[in-house]
Amino acid sequence: MEYDVIVVGSGSTGGVLAARLSEKESRSVLLIEAGNVYDRQDQMPDALIDPSNMSTSMPGNPNSWSLLGTLIPGVAVPVARGKGMGGSSAINGGYFERAPRSNFDDWVKGGNDEWSYEKVLPYYLRSETDHDFHNDLHGSTGPIHVHRETADRAPEFTGAFTDACKGLGFADELDKNGGGQGGVGPVPLNVWNGVRQSTGIAYLLPALGRPNLRVVGNAVARRVLFSGNRCTGVEVDVNGVREVFRGAEVVLSAGALRSPQLLMLSGIGPADHLRGHGIDVLHHLPGVGQNLTDHPELSVKWEFDGKCTQSPGRGVVTSALNWTAEDSDHSDDLEILPFVISSGDMMRVTSMAKNPKQALGALRKTSTKFVVDQARNLRRPFTVIGLQQEDSRGTVTLDSGDPTTLPKINYNLLSEESDRRRLREAIRVTAEIYNSAAVRAIGGRMTNLSTDDLATDQSIDDWARRNIFAVGHASSTCRMGSDPDDGAVVDQYGKVHGVEGLRVADTSIFPKIPSRGPNATAVMVGERLVEFFD
Incomplete structure (x- = not known):
């Protein structure tokens, strides 16, 4: 059988695409x-349902790829990416903020006029039912339910954090999905009735009964197949058995770390790199795997006189501060997120004992000292400082021509002085928040950021290197744009340059990383791209 469309990957974008494309009864979708895939929600493990359970971030978890990434020279750490129905939308903390208008202005400047804020807003709305705001900027009939924590449910620290930010002159931003004005305010959460609203739950489960939609689980794509320069299907290992699926069109939605790998394994990418791994070059496309960006983040451990306990069914963040750094070339480029749960509780560290062999295997090549230093503070709550628009760029490359070997991921974080300078500002603002009267009144105090650490630019940079992590927002490794010679991999319709019948649809095609967590925008991309199939 030849399918009309084959989608590889059921994550934040792929799950949306498959569900929406199959709404057309005459279109067959694989x-x-x-x-794993599931027929019902009650078949899913708790980690894929409870937004406070992020045990999938732990090494060896079966719901995550066992990827390894180098953050800065000498620091290699496990990278959690969702593996299973819903992809990474099924393992995150429920943060569902849209990219601000300024990001889409930048996308349009790169030659992508179909992605202006005015053109994408209807697809954000189409994806959601917002239970707090009822106006033209919010959806009311979409599959994903969105809300914010009410004041009486927000932890004690949230009020002190908000008062401290306002005391420093930051504005109230009560609606963080209202266009992105910046300021401090409640975080929109894709959590409803205690359930993380992944694309698996919100989009795919309701679509599984359609006769024109087939979902195959435990199916690892090896490469895309071609006849000449036209894509004809996908070679897949299904439960360890090699199979070939044929389709008129194939969409790679394997994420920003796996989609470029699949392109390269299929002969599409930097020609010299492919030849170095014994792969015949189908089409030289130098931007594949380049331009890797993420949100470099720093972890500030803290404690206070109250309690910060595990709360099943709740998101792990309730409020956020967003602003633009002084003298920055980017808007909306800094964020501070106080997490309302300890990292140990959030990641359910004891879950590693359930998969000891896989956990040890995932940890084998990590930077042991870095991991141990982080582990010392697992029982304390933490605040995340994020650089939302980095100038540093990393790469995703092949480690082998063998499809079963995972790619090499080099984030190259903090390599640009402009990134280090802006993070210094964010670190100093964080210290001011914790030294404010509002936070001191509840006994708030930092435990891993001292006055000595804050003494000089160099001491701040040194602290940042000891406390850095990549949050899992990898983007732009198959960047959207009109000019392949300038690093573009797909056009603004998701079509891979230089070949026929192949698209990419996930965070890898972002021309520029969003200044907020990418999940809501990845879902929107799926909604938007559906319109380009007819």
Whole structure:
């Protein structure tokens, strides 16, 4: 059988695409997922339902790829990416903020006029039912339910954090999905009735009964197949058995770390790199795997006189501060997020004992000292400082021509002085928040950021290197744009330059990383791209 569309990956974008494309009864859709798929929500493990359970971030978890990434020279850490129905939308903390208008202005400047704020807003709305705001900027009939924590449910620290930010002159931003004005305010959460609203739950489960939609789980794509320069299907290992699926069009939605790998394994990418791994070059496309960006983040451990306990069914963040750094070339480039749970509780560290062999395997090549230093503070709550628009760029490259070997991921974080300078500002603002009267009144105090650490630019940079992590917002490794010679991999319709019948649809195609967590924008991309198939 030849399908009309084959989608590889059921994550934040792929799950949306498969569900929406199959709404057209005459269109046959095959969805291939490397992890488990489910017929009902009650078959899913708790980690895929409870937004406070992020045990999938732990090494060896079966719902996550066992990827390894180098953050800065000498610091290699496990990288959690969702594996299973819903992809990474099924393992995150429920943060569902849209990218601000300024980001889409930048996308349009790169030659992508179909992605202006005015053109994408209807697709944000189409994806959601917002239970707090009822106006033209919010959806009311979409599959994903969105809300913010009410004041009486927000932890004690949230009020002190908000008062401290306002005391420093930052504005109230009560609606963080209202266009992105910046300021401090409640975080929109894709959590409803205690359930993380992943694309697996919100989009795919309701679509599974359609006769024109087939979903195949435990199916790991090896490469895309071609006849000449036209894509004809996908070679897949299904439960360890090699199979070939044929389709008129194939969409790679394997994420910003796996989609470029699949392109390169299929002969599309930097020619010299492919030849170095014994792969025949189908089409030289130098931007594949380049331009890797993420949100470099720093972890400030803290404690206070109250309690910060595990709360099943709740998101792990309730408020955020967003602003633009002084003398920055980017808007909306800094963020501070106080997490309302300890990292140990959030990641359910004891879950590693359930998969000891896999956990040890995932940890084998990590930077042991870095991991141990982080582990010392697992029982304390933490605040995350994020650089939302980095100038540093990393790469995703092949480690082998063998499809079963995972890619090499080099984030190259903090390599640009402009990134270090802006993070210094964010670190100093964080210290001011914790030294404010509002936070001191509840006994708030930092435990891993001292006055000595804050003494000089160099001491701040040194502290940042000891406390850095990549949050899992990898983007732009198959960047959207009109000019392949300038690093573009797909056009603004998701079509891969230089070949026929192949698209990419996930965070890898972002021309520029969003200044907020990417999940809501990845979902919107799926909604938007559906319109380009007819």
